[in-house]
Amino acid sequence: MTLTTELSHTGRMAKRAAGFQPSPVRAVFDVSMQPGMISLAGGNPYLPVLPMERIAAMASDVVARRGLEALQYGSGAGTEELQALICQVMELEGINTSPENVQVTAGSQMALELVTKLFCDPGDVVIAEGPTYVGALGVFEGFQAEVAHVAMDNDGVDPDRLQDVISGLKAAGKAIKFFYTVPNFNNPSGISLSLGRRQRVVDICRAEGVLIVEDNPYGLLSFDGTLKPAMHSLDPDNVFYLGSFSKIFAPGLRVGWVVAPREVRGRLQIASEATTICPSVLSQLVVEQYISSFDWRDQIAAYSAVYASRCKATLDALAAYMPEGTQWTSPSGGFFTWVTLPEGIDTDQVLAAAIEAGVVFVPGSAFYADGGGSNQLRIAFSYAPEDQLTEGVKRLAEAIRRV
Numbered sequence: 001m002t003l004t005t006e007l008s009h010t011g012r013m014a015k016r017a018a019g020f021q022p023s024p025v026r027a028v029f030d031v032s033m034q035p036g037m038i039s040l041a042g043g044n045p046y047l048p049v050l051p052m053e054r055i056a057a058m059a060s061d062v063v064a065r066r067g068l069e070a071l072q073y074g075s076g077a078g079t080e081e082l083q084a085l086i087c088q089v090m091e092l093e094g095i096n097t098s099p100e101n102v103q104v105t106a107g108s109q110m111a112l113e114l115v116t117k118l119f120c121d122p123g124d125v126v127i128a129e130g131p132t133y134v135g136a137l138g139v140f141e142g143f144q145a146e147v148a149h150v151a152m153d154n155d156g157v158d159p160d161r162l163q164d165v166i167s168g169l170k171a172a173g174k175a176i177k178f179f180y181t182v183p184n185f186n187n188p189s190g191i192s193l194s195l196g197r198r199q200r201v202v203d204i205c206r207a208e209g210v211l212i213v214e215d216n217p218y219g220l221l222s223f224d225g226t227l228k229p230a231m232h233s234l235d236p237d238n239v240f241y242l243g244s245f246s247k248i249f250a251p252g253l254r255v256g257w258v259v260a261p262r263e264v265r266g267r268l269q270i271a272s273e274a275t276t277i278c279p280s281v282l283s284q285l286v287v288e289q290y291i292s293s294f295d296w297r298d299q300i301a302a303y304s305a306v307y308a309s310r311c312k313a314t315l316d317a318l319a320a321y322m323p324e325g326t327q328w329t330s331p332s333g334g335f336f337t338w339v340t341l342p343e344g345i346d347t348d349q350v351l352a353a354a355i356e357a358g359v360v361f362v363p364g365s366a367f368y369a370d371g372g373g374s375n376q377l378r379i380a381f382s383y384a385p386e387d388q389l390t391e392g393v394k395r396l397a398e399a400i401r402r403v
């Protein structure tokens with residue numbers, strides 16, 4: 001009886017519902033919880049680095065002093081003070097914008113949803129790096145947008161290839177809505193767009209009338225403290241900038257933002273209000289308190305030091321244990337490295353063998369919309385401690401050999 005009812009409901013769903021597929025990262029979540037399992041799958045920040053007691057005091061203080069505001073509905077765009085503080089955070093990467101250009105969202109995931117909702121009709125094309133963030137693919141599929149990938153090398157997306165993809169799509173009569181990019185310590189590849197290429201990519205997109213959506217949750221997590229200028233700083237009117245406190249503070253607060261070109265800001269706010277009425281005021285006030293009364297730059301340095309050491313342990317283990325012919329990226333920040341196995345080895349099959357061996361990762365095909373990445377995989381080094389990363393990579397290498 002239940003089954004029949006469910007089936008008939010499924011049949012009545014909107015066409016876009018077919019695009020709502022479970023995230024491959026979430027799919028391995030239950031497996032990663034099994035006792036003894038080492039997870040190289042989830043890109044979770046390592047929250048034990050946070051001084052929890054101080055944060056507890058901040059949260060308590062917010063409710064005690066400003067509870068009537070914190071627990072009430074608030075402005076659709078976000079609190080004015082947080083909008084201003086976000087501008088200070090963005091200054092670190094060369095962005096000079098005013099608070100009213102900032103729309104606060106429930107994480108940058110929501111910002112990505114809003115921008116896609118605003119621009120994409122079914123059949124429109126989004127250009128994205130290959131590989132790209134799996135959560136972005138989920139959003140694009142949900143709005144029935146087509147995804148065209150541009151390959152990356154160790155300097156990020158190749159501007160000539162981007163130009164070719166744009167020209168090819170235009171020649172085929174496609175409507176390109178934007179180029180979605182994670183230019184710093186890319187999820188999943190760990191690669192950053194080189195300084196030299198940034199201006200060219202920005203110039204090509206402007207000349208071709210293609211918006212850029214710059215998604216930058218990891219940019220401040222540079223291992224040696226070197227920061228690259230945001231693409232938004234190079235062309236503020238053509239680049240939407242997506243930022244987040246999830247990786248530089250804590251994802252549970254769900255506070256992110258989007259800086260939109262002036263012309264679309266109003267519509268973006270209306271779209272946001274239709275989704276959540278207003279971003280959580282309580283979370284915003286906690287973030288305000290954190291940024292204004294705590295040395296958040298030191299906290300980012302503390303996070304980055306942990307990730308740098310975990311990245312090194314991972315790369316050392318890859319060098320020690322991986323079969324010949326395997327390649328991987330050497331990130332200088334962020335959470336991930338991207339492993340390429342010899343052609344013909346299917347990482348979906350490797351995953352089954354790896355789970356048996358006690359390690360879990362996300363197969364490369366999750367990060368492509370076109371079936372690419374079958375001999376690739378993502379390793380997240382952000383959460384597991386060094387000894388587990390080493391053991392995890394060893395188990396993974398054994399599983400690869402077995403397959």
Ligand SMILES: Cc1ncc(COP(=O)(O)O)c(C=O)c1O
Pocket residue numbers: 043106107108109110133135182187215217243244245246251255256
């Ligand atoms: C590239 C990228 N964009 C966006 C997000 C979403 O982050 P949040 O919604 O927590 O800000 C993530 C999370 O892992 C990510 O890796």
